Amino acid sequence: MLGKLTIDALPFYSGIAMTGALISVLGLLGAVALITWLGQWRYLWTEWLRSLDHKKIGVMYVTLALIMLVRGFVDALMMRTQQAVALDSHGYLPPDHFDQIFTSHATIMIFFVAMPFLVGLFNVIVPQQIGARDMAFPFMNSVSLWLTAAGAALVMVSLVIGKFSTAGWNAYPPYSEAQLSPGVGVDYWIWAILVSSVGSILTGLNFLVTIIKRRAPGMRLMMMPQFTWAALCTSVLIVFAFPALTVAAALLGLDRYLGMHFFTNGDGGNLTNYIELFWIWGHPEVYILILPAFGVYSEVVATFSGRRLFGYESLVYSTAAIAVLSLGVCLHHFFTLGAGSDVNAFFGRMAPLIAVPTGVTIFDWLLTMYRGRVRLSVPMLFTLGFIVTFVIGGMTGVLLTLAPAGRPMHDTTFLVAHFHNMMIPGALFGYLAGYQYWFPKAFGFRLDDKWGRRAFWAWIIGFYLAFVPLYILGFMGMPQRLERYDVAGWQPYLIVAELGAVFILCGVVFLAVQLAVSIRGRAGLVVSTGDPWNGRTLEWATASPPAVYNFAVVPHVHGIDAWWDMKQAGTAGRAPARFRDIIMSDDSSAGVALGAMAFVFAFAMVWQIWWLAAIGGIGVSGAVLSRAFRDRDEHRIPASQVEATEHRHLTAAVPTSGTPT
Amino acid sequence: MAPQRRTNVTPKPYLIGVVLALVLTVIPFGVVASRALPPKQIFVVIGAAAIVQIVVHLRFFLHLELKPSSPNQRIALCFAVVLLMLAGGTLWIMFNLHDRTM
Amino acid sequence: MTDGAVTAGIGDQIEAEAANRAIDERAYGFWIYLMSDAIIFALLLATFAVMSHSTADGPSSHALFRLSHAFAKTMLLLASSTTFGFASVAIAAEQCRRTLAWLSVTFLFGLGFIAMEISEFHAMAVAGAGPWRSGFLSALFTLNGTYGAHVSVGLILIVVLGCEVARRGLNPFVVSRLRRLGLFWHFLDIVWIAIFSIVYLPGLI
Numbered sequence: 001m002l003g004k005l006t007i008d009a010l011p012f013y014s015g016i017a018m019t020g021a022l023i024s025v026l027g028l029l030g031a032v033a034l035i036t037w038l039g040q041w042r043y044l045w046t047e048w049l050r051s052l053d054h055k056k057i058g059v060m061y062v063t064l065a066l067i068m069l070v071r072g073f074v075d076a077l078m079m080r081t082q083q084a085v086a087l088d089s090h091g092y093l094p095p096d097h098f099d100q101i102f103t104s105h106a107t108i109m110i111f112f113v114a115m116p117f118l119v120g121l122f123n124v125i126v127p128q129q130i131g132a133r134d135m136a137f138p139f140m141n142s143v144s145l146w147l148t149a150a151g152a153a154l155v156m157v158s159l160v161i162g163k164f165s166t167a168g169w170n171a172y173p174p175y176s177e178a179q180l181s182p183g184v185g186v187d188y189w190i191w192a193i194l195v196s197s198v199g200s201i202l203t204g205l206n207f208l209v210t211i212i213k214r215r216a217p218g219m220r221l222m223m224m225p226q227f228t229w230a231a232l233c234t235s236v237l238i239v240f241a242f243p244a245l246t247v248a249a250a251l252l253g254l255d256r257y258l259g260m261h262f263f264t265n266g267d268g269g270n271l272t273n274y275i276e277l278f279w280i281w282g283h284p285e286v287y288i289l290i291l292p293a294f295g296v297y298s299e300v301v302a303t304f305s306g307r308r309l310f311g312y313e314s315l316v317y318s319t320a321a322i323a324v325l326s327l328g329v330c331l332h333h334f335f336t337l338g339a340g341s342d343v344n345a346f347f348g349r350m351a352p353l354i355a356v357p358t359g360v361t362i363f364d365w366l367l368t369m370y371r372g373r374v375r376l377s378v379p380m381l382f383t384l385g386f387i388v389t390f391v392i393g394g395m396t397g398v399l400l401t402l403a404p405a406g407r408p409m410h411d412t413t414f415l416v417a418h419f420h421n422m423m424i425p426g427a428l429f430g431y432l433a434g435y436q437y438w439f440p441k442a443f444g445f446r447l448d449d450k451w452g453r454r455a456f457w458a459w460i461i462g463f464y465l466a467f468v469p470l471y472i473l474g475f476m477g478m479p480q481r482l483e484r485y486d487v488a489g490w491q492p493y494l495i496v497a498e499l500g501a502v503f504i505l506c507g508v509v510f511l512a513v514q515l516a517v518s519i520r521g522r523a524g525l526v527v528s529t530g531d532p533w534n535g536r537t538l539e540w541a542t543a544s545p546p547a548v549y550n551f552a553v554v555p556h557v558h559g560i561d562a563w564w565d566m567k568q569a570g571t572a573g574r575a576p577a578r579f580r581d582i583i584m585s586d587d588s589s590a591g592v593a594l595g596a597m598a599f600v601f602a603f604a605m606v607w608q609i610w611w612l613a614a615i616g617g618i619g620v621s622g623a624v625l626s627r628a629f630r631d632r633d634e635h636r637i638p639a640s641q642v643e644a645t646e647h648r649h650l651t652a653a654v655p656t657s658g659t660p661t
Numbered sequence: 662m663a664p665q666r667r668t669n670v671t672p673k674p675y676l677i678g679v680v681l682a683l684v685l686t687v688i689p690f691g692v693v694a695s696r697a698l699p700p701k702q703i704f705v706v707i708g709a710a711a712i713v714q715i716v717v718h719l720r721f722f723l724h725l726e727l728k729p730s731s732p733n734q735r736i737a738l739c740f741a742v743v744l745l746m747l748a749g750g751t752l753w754i755m756f757n758l759h760d761r762t763m
Numbered sequence: 764m765t766d767g768a769v770t771a772g773i774g775d776q777i778e779a780e781a782a783n784r785a786i787d788e789r790a791y792g793f794w795i796y797l798m799s800d801a802i803i804f805a806l807l808l809a810t811f812a813v814m815s816h817s818t819a820d821g822p823s824s825h826a827l828f829r830l831s832h833a834f835a836k837t838m839l840l841l842a843s844s845t846t847f848g849f850a851s852v853a854i855a856a857e858q859c860r861r862t863l864a865w866l867s868v869t870f871l872f873g874l875g876f877i878a879m880e881i882s883e884f885h886a887m888a889v890a891g892a893g894p895w896r897s898g899f900l901s902a903l904f905t906l907n908g909t910y911g912a913h914v915s916v917g918l919i920l921i922v923v924l925g926c927e928v929a930r931r932g933l934n935p936f937v938v939s940r941l942r943r944l945g946l947f948w949h950f951l952d953i954v955w956i957a958i959f960s961i962v963y964l965p966g967l968i
Binding site: 676690694711747752756759 | 952
Binding site: 137201206209242258260261277280580631636 | 927
């Protein structure tokens with residue numbers, strides 16, 4: 001009746017696991033209780049959850065990312081603590097639990113922090129940057145969000161019911177096969193990946209069509225803001241690379257569920273196929289995560305230097321070159337797998353090439369700042385911190401692409417340090433810069449400056465303290481993912497790394513404090529003009545927060561930095577001569593329903609509760625069909641109403657301070 | 662990428678397409694059935710017939726017209742490059758690893 | 764894409780613009796979906812190619828494949844692609860009845876293909892050559908199963924859209940859906956060319 005699900009699935013086996021489960025459950029109950037107490041369920045449902053407004057969907061994506069960031073970070077802190085104390089002892093975590101933690105940390109950070117964060121920023125900003133009123137497929141956008149949320153929920157549920165995978169975030173066979181991992185952990189991983197990767201592919205498709213088809217008249221491709229270019233290249237990578245992950249995870253699932261032999265040890269299976277399929281996605285994924293951050297840095301540098309970006313075209317070509325190269329160099333992730341010397345030599349030469357376009361972008365940013373009037377705002381601080389730190393990460397990356405050097409450093413903490421050097425200053429700092437930079441766009445008030453600076457310093461000091469020791473330990477030969485060790489010389493470095501994690505904890509806390517302080521003091525942080533930073537690109541032409549339709553009249557674009565040009569020409573902020581009716585999509589509950597049903601389906605598949613899986617599957621199909629054969633789900637906003645809204649925005653000295661969060 | 666135009670309201674392209682596709686199917690099946698050629702040459706025939714037939718389908722069934730000036734051409738070319746890179750690279754790496762591990 | 768323009772019948776100019784743009788964007792998005800799907804098939808085909816000799820002492824392609832069978836399936840798909848083309852001609856000429864007739868013929872050909880697939884793979888599984896027997900058979904069943912699932916979805920959509928045509932006639936949105944279904948159907952035929960050229964023919968040399 002309940003498949004493999006029994007009472008033993010609850011985490012009675014370990015006090016720490018029990019505590020984690022309790023905190024999660026209490027957190028969820030607390031959130032439910034709070035919303036009920038505030039009486040905000042109706043508001044939440046009608047204004048947010050079922051909304052098809054790309055800005056609200058974007059905010060929900062970022063919210064999901066920030067919540068999951070806390071979970072992923074707690075995992076990191078637990079690992080650092082374990083390694084700091086586990087010299088010649090088992091520390092405080094049993095091996096099985098430690099393995100779950102490093103698996104869930106990476107899975108969460110990549111799929112449920114970085115991906116939703118970047119997609120959230122795309123959602124809020126890209127349509128406004130290209131002068132569009134909405135995405136090409138607003139409903140599909142909602143489906144993507146709720147599929148991602150379903151995947152995240154699946155990982156969170158594994159904390160309470162059953163165990164998560166212990167096979168690492170890449171779930172390499174044969175360890176991840178049914179024979180060696182008979183529990184449901186790997187199944188949780190597979191279904192979380194499958195569900196959320198469908199959401200990601202739909203997002204990529206949606207942005208591709210939106211950017212190609214919905215640009216404002218006059219905006220040629222070579223006039224698009226850099227962040228939009230990054231979104232375009234990222235979307236292409238998502239559409240082309242994510243199917244490989246889907247295939248790899250699905251084939252692994254077939255091995256586990258139906259006893260097939262794709263990657264098994266015997267009967268003709270070959271685990272190396274999995275590794276190849278996985279990294280066809282895995283390497284582009286690094287750039288899917290980093291290119292959006294590059295886009296943010298370009299916008300931030302141009303705005304806060306008060307200058308047009310130096311070398312706009314070279315930046316575009318670099319972004320595109322990085323995207324194309326990333327699809328072709330996956331093999332350097334498995335130099336040591338045993339490929340022939342010709343194969344390794346080819347990829348050993350191709351992989352470092354990616355440093356060339358990356359270097360070009362760095363110099364473009366430096367030359368933009370050169371002779372500019374640089375304002376050291378919080379987004380700019382994150383950008384500068386990134387530039388300095390990323391150069392180090394890039395160098396260590398080039399080092400690893402050299403096959404002879406990659407071999408001894410393979411699977412050491414050097415790799416861990418390099419990877420985090422890409423992901424924290426490279427990607428996460430970019431997202432945080434974008435979060436600080438565009439927050440007033442979405443909500444109409446700025447984030448507190450003082451706490452932002454504190455958060456920045458805590459993050460960057462914490463980063464260096466946490467990961468420089470790991471570089472050194474890598475040279476000393478410490479393997480990654482060690483639950484215990486017996487080399488006394490490693491411990492001092494691991495204690496320093498633990499200290500770094502504590503600093504980053506402060507960074508996380510400061511971000512939360514910043515948000516709370518800013519919401520409480522929002523009256524003093526209000527953005528009356530809609531353009532708090534003296535911006536250059538089109539997203540600052542709308543009100544802050546923007547009207548549901550973004551642009552009352554779609555602007556005509558004549559060059560790069562369209563908003564800056566409008567300000568120079570004196571046409572900015574003028575009411576148009578006449579308004580037209582605007583057609584916008586109706587909101588829909590089907591997206592939420594589809595996500596919920598996908599969660600039910602995936603959960604039932606994990607525990608092999610077939611009747612429940614059938615219900616979930618029917619539910620998903622029903623939600624799709626309920627939408628697929630309707631011609632139009634749109635309503636008309638009359639011109640008079642548009643005019644009233646715009647009038648309020650253009651004349652109010654201090655516009656209303658946005659929706660309280 | 663808007664291949665459907667008023668021009669293809671006649672059944673003619675489909676008839677041309679089906680005849681060409683038939684020929685290009687019969688050739689490789691015939692070669693394999695008759696074993697008239699050494700295996701290596703059979704592979705070449707199969708591959709060539711498949712590629713030509715895919716182009717025939719794209720042209721006559723999907724009406725993908727690749728005129729030099731059309732943006733479709735650039736997109737199709739980019740996609741072909743990516744697909745070849747992924748499939749070709751995968752085959753190269755997988756066969757190499759397969760030969761060395763199995 | 765300006766033809767099939769929604770001008771009459773749906774409100775005024777603003778709504779017609781929105782409707783036309785929606786149809787255009789859906790067509791474009793569908794092409795991108797097809798590219799993404801093509802990559803899935805390319806990777807499954809590559810996996811099959813690598814595993815085609817991993818029979819683990821089980822039955823090999825020579826023992827399992829029949830040229831006549833593969834040829835018959837190919838012909839069914841080619842015929843269905845052609846009849847869908849005739850349906851497209853009827854759609855462009857706005858002939859509801861002929862559209863429905865050709866869609867029905869297409870459906871029957873597609874159903875024939877699925878029936879052959881199911882009987883073939885059922886027989887294999889019963890004869891001890893199921894997907895759990897060897898890596899080669901896992902890859903074969905997965906590739907063909909994925910393909911068969913796509914064709915089945917196509918068949919369901921033909922039925923649903925056929926009902927739409929019968930009920931509502933050839934309105935611009937129904938026509939745009941039929942066109943996308945046509946892209947899907949012809950796309951599947953192209954994938955089949957790759958399958959018989961990589962799976963069936965080399966397996967019989």
